[in-house]
Amino acid sequence: xxxxxxxxxxxxxxxxxxxxxxxxxxxxxxxxxxxxxxxxxxxxxxxxxxxxxxxxxxxxxxxxxxxxxxxxxxxxxxxxxxxxxxxxxxxxxxxxxxxxxxxxxxxxxxxxxxxxxxxxxxxxxxxxxxxxxxxxxxxxxxxxxxxxxxxxxxxxxxxxxxxxxxxxxxxxxxxxxxxxxxxxxxxxxxxxxxxxxxxxxxxxxxxxxxxxxxxxxxxxxxxxxxxxxxxxxxxxxxxxxxxxxxxxxxxxxxxxxxxxxxxxxxxxxxxxxxxxxxxxxxxxxxxxxxxxxxxxxxxxxxxxxxxxxxxxxxxxxxxxxxxxxxxxxxxxxxxxxxxxxxxxxxxxxxxxxxxxxxxxxxxxxxxxxxxxxxxxxxxxxxxxxxxxxxxxxxxxxxxxxxxxxxxxxxxxxxxxxxxxxxxxxxxxxxxxxxxxxxxxxxxxxxxxxxxxxxxxxxxxxxxxxxxxxxxxxxxxxxxxxxxxxxxxxxxxxxxxxxxxxxxxxxxxxxxxxxxxxxxxxxxxxxxxxxxxxxxxxxxxxxxxxxxxxxxxxxxxxxxxxxxxxxxxxxxxxxxxxxxxxxxxxxxxxxxxxxxxxxxxxxxxxxxxxxxxxxxxxxxxxxxxxxxxxxxxxxxxxxxxxxxxxxxxxxxxxxxxxxxxxxxxxxxxxxxxxxxxxxxxxxxxxxxxxxxxxxxxxxxxxxxxxxxxxxxxxxxxxxxxxxxxxxxxxxxxxxxxx
Numbered sequence: 001x002x003x004x005x006x007x008x009x010x011x012x013x014x015x016x017x018x019x020x021x022x023x024x025x026x027x028x029x030x031x032x033x034x035x036x037x038x039x040x041x042x043x044x045x046x047x048x049x050x051x052x053x054x055x056x057x058x059x060x061x062x063x064x065x066x067x068x069x070x071x072x073x074x075x076x077x078x079x080x081x082x083x084x085x086x087x088x089x090x091x092x093x094x095x096x097x098x099x100x101x102x103x104x105x106x107x108x109x110x111x112x113x114x115x116x117x118x119x120x121x122x123x124x125x126x127x128x129x130x131x132x133x134x135x136x137x138x139x140x141x142x143x144x145x146x147x148x149x150x151x152x153x154x155x156x157x158x159x160x161x162x163x164x165x166x167x168x169x170x171x172x173x174x175x176x177x178x179x180x181x182x183x184x185x186x187x188x189x190x191x192x193x194x195x196x197x198x199x200x201x202x203x204x205x206x207x208x209x210x211x212x213x214x215x216x217x218x219x220x221x222x223x224x225x226x227x228x229x230x231x232x233x234x235x236x237x238x239x240x241x242x243x244x245x246x247x248x249x250x251x252x253x254x255x256x257x258x259x260x261x262x263x264x265x266x267x268x269x270x271x272x273x274x275x276x277x278x279x280x281x282x283x284x285x286x287x288x289x290x291x292x293x294x295x296x297x298x299x300x301x302x303x304x305x306x307x308x309x310x311x312x313x314x315x316x317x318x319x320x321x322x323x324x325x326x327x328x329x330x331x332x333x334x335x336x337x338x339x340x341x342x343x344x345x346x347x348x349x350x351x352x353x354x355x356x357x358x359x360x361x362x363x364x365x366x367x368x369x370x371x372x373x374x375x376x377x378x379x380x381x382x383x384x385x386x387x388x389x390x391x392x393x394x395x396x397x398x399x400x401x402x403x404x405x406x407x408x409x410x411x412x413x414x415x416x417x418x419x420x421x422x423x424x425x426x427x428x429x430x431x432x433x434x435x436x437x438x439x440x441x442x443x444x445x446x447x448x449x450x451x452x453x454x455x456x457x458x459x460x461x462x463x464x465x466x467x468x469x470x471x472x473x474x475x476x477x478x479x480x481x482x483x484x485x486x487x488x489x490x491x492x493x494x495x496x497x498x499x500x501x502x503x504x505x506x507x508x509x510x511x512x513x514x515x516x517x518x519x520x521x522x523x524x525x526x527x528x529x530x531x532x533x534x535x536x537x538x539x540x541x542x543x544x545x546x547x548x549x550x551x552x553x554x555x556x557x558x559x560x561x562x563x564x565x566x567x568x569x570x571x572x573x574x575x576x577x578x579x580x581x582x583x584x585x586x587x588x589x590x591x592x593x594x595x596x597x598x599x600x601x602x603x604x605x606x607x608x609x610x611x612x613x614x615x616x617x618x619x620x621x622x623x624x625x626x627x628x629x630x631x632x633x634x635x636x637x638x639x640x641x642x643x644x645x646x647x648x649x650x651x652x653x654x655x656x657x658x659x660x661x662x663x664x665x666x667x668x669x670x671x672x673x674x675x676x677x678x679x680x681x682x683x684x685x686x687x688x689x690x691x692x693x694x695x696x697x698x699x700x701x702x703x704x705x706x707x708x709x710x711x712x713x714x715x716x717x718x719x720x721x722x723x724x725x726x727x728x729x730x731x732x733x734x735x736x737x
Contacts, residue, residue: 505530
């Protein structure tokens with residue numbers, strides 16, 4: 001005889017990752033954040049994917065600078081002052097590891113939010129996160145590829161006029177331009193400038209060649225060209241100090257070149273002061289070095305190496321810019337050294353071209369040649385509702401918003417096309433990951449840490465060994481839901497046992513053990529609460545003069561079952577929750593349930609895993625506002641209509657649909673006892689517990705290193721083994737102190 005019990009969750013691992021389409025009541029988790037409140041809204045959902053986690057990271061880091069879509073499963077209030085995001089990945093761990101060794105995860109179990117995570121065949125968090133696409137509003141005035149281009153970020157897309165492209169005082173200080181009273185600028189000559197620069201002010205191209213003397217680089221040749229392209233100054237200069245290297249390869253200067261030269265630096269300074277009008281704008285490539293060599297200070301400059309700018313402080317060479325922008329060959333290798341007049345003229349023409357064209361046209365014309373970016377599609381001025389959002393790479397968007405990322409851990413990889421937009425450091429151990437992170441924690445907006453010690457141990461095992469290890473961990477959880485019941489009347493059937501036990505909770509399997517002296521049954525409950533209620537309520541129950549006993553299994557995996565069940569009450573996720581069974585399936589009874597339990601205190605939520613499968617539940621998790629309400633409601637005889645309710649402390653976190661999801665959903669008569677599989681693997685229980693405790697300790701160290709208002713995400717990736725999905729976990733918490 002064989003019967004099937006209903007399954008509240010999806011029976012296949014593939015359907016377990018489907019989204020919950022039914023809107024349930026929202027539960028709010030509120031954290032104190034300085035003078036404001038940071039509200040995190042947890043939206044019910046069956047199983048998260050790694051992509052969902054990536055979407056949350058993108059939203060938190062970019063929500064103030066981009067029109068990023070909000071994640072469907074978790075929302076952050078607009079006033080949340082989140083400073084940074086830290087993601088810690090515990091490679092090789094599954095949801096079963098966490099709940100099998102729950103008491104050892106003293107730090108991790110304190111996280112305020114927890115979701116089941118579907119295992120993934122790849123790991124986008126460390127391989128493709130930065131190169132993944134960010135949805136942005138395509139109705140913006142600029143295409144996505146231009147929106148955060150370094151030139152557009154600095155000058156805007158429509159800036160015009162010479163004065164808009166001058167370096168600011170802050171930029172000149174940052175890039176070490178000489179300034180009055182600046183460090184190392186003692187004795188420098190300042191040009192006559194009235195500070196009044198307009199779009200009509202004259203441009204002058206400047207370039208110097210230097211040699212190496214005993215005091216450093218000193219000027220040997222100076223060239224100045226006016227805006228018409230005429231060379232108005234070309235002078236050789238005799239350095240006052242002994243020359244160590246003429247740098248002939250670059251300067252073209254030799255000993256014989258300077259042998260008859262008597263012009264001193266002060267002579268050149270005087271000539272420059274006479275030539276340059278008070279509103280002159282100097283143009284050059286890396287002009288700070290030229291002005292320092294000249295010992296001169298000039299406040300109005302355009303530096304072409306910062307005009308045609310790149311990310312991360314990188315600069316194009318003048319030769320490349322002249323070739324691409326001006327279609328001109330300079331600094332020919334056939335010629336000995338550079339011609340400063342030629343270089344000064346090239347810099348001048350580059351600046352004039354930029355001013356004439358404007359930032360957007362310059363970038364669009366030379367995006368592929370200079371910045372190696374995809375071609376701009378400028379046809380998006382008419383956008384349909386289906387094309388409202390275009391895409392931008394997350395790495396570009398992150399850097400464009402003034403943020404940076406770091407990846408630490410074993411085998412750290414990111415997509416090569418955005419490799420320059422994050423720091424990647426491979427660490428030889430989990431301990432090194434923690435040490436490096438402590439030094440870098442304040443420098444990066446996004447940090448991703450990978451702890452690989454446990455997965456490295458698993459990788460040294462055979463595929464069969466890894467599979468047996470995961471089966472053993474899952475079996476340890478399943479045994480918490482197993483009960484042996486008997487002796488039973490000789491004519492007992494599975495249906496009789498189902499009728500006896502169904503008011504305690506949903507049943508997973510029922511197996512009659514007819515080979516014993518009297519009839520007994522092995523029962524597996526869907527939830528741990530059902531087994532606990534049956535153990536509390538039915539032990540000593542009489543059926544046809546048979547006094548039945550209800551007991552847990554007794555073997556090495558189950559010797560600490562009572563302690564493990566007791567520890568479940570310390571889970572902060574369920575501290576305010578009770579489990580209620582034998583409810584009516586009629587929708588109108590929901591108000592009766594609410595009225596029944598509000599007598600013990602305010603009820604925040606009534607939910608059931610069966611609701612996610614679209615089925616009406618006979619059991620529910622009820623969340624109170626206070627833990628005192630839980631104590632008051634447990635142990636009280638409750639009844640709705642003619643139904644007597646079974647109530648106990650909640651033991652199952654809301655994100656779990658079952659403690660036994662990896663096993664088939666059937667009940668069957670089995671006259672022969674099923675042989676128990678001996679699990680042999682390299683990870684014995686004491687060693688496994690030590691590893692779990694060490695990993696949790698490292699999670700604690702990372703969390704303590706975080707600054708206030710940092711969003712901390714911990715990932716247990718889960719695993720796929722033997723054709724079976726072993727689910728993972730995602731923890732989220734905001735550090736408040």
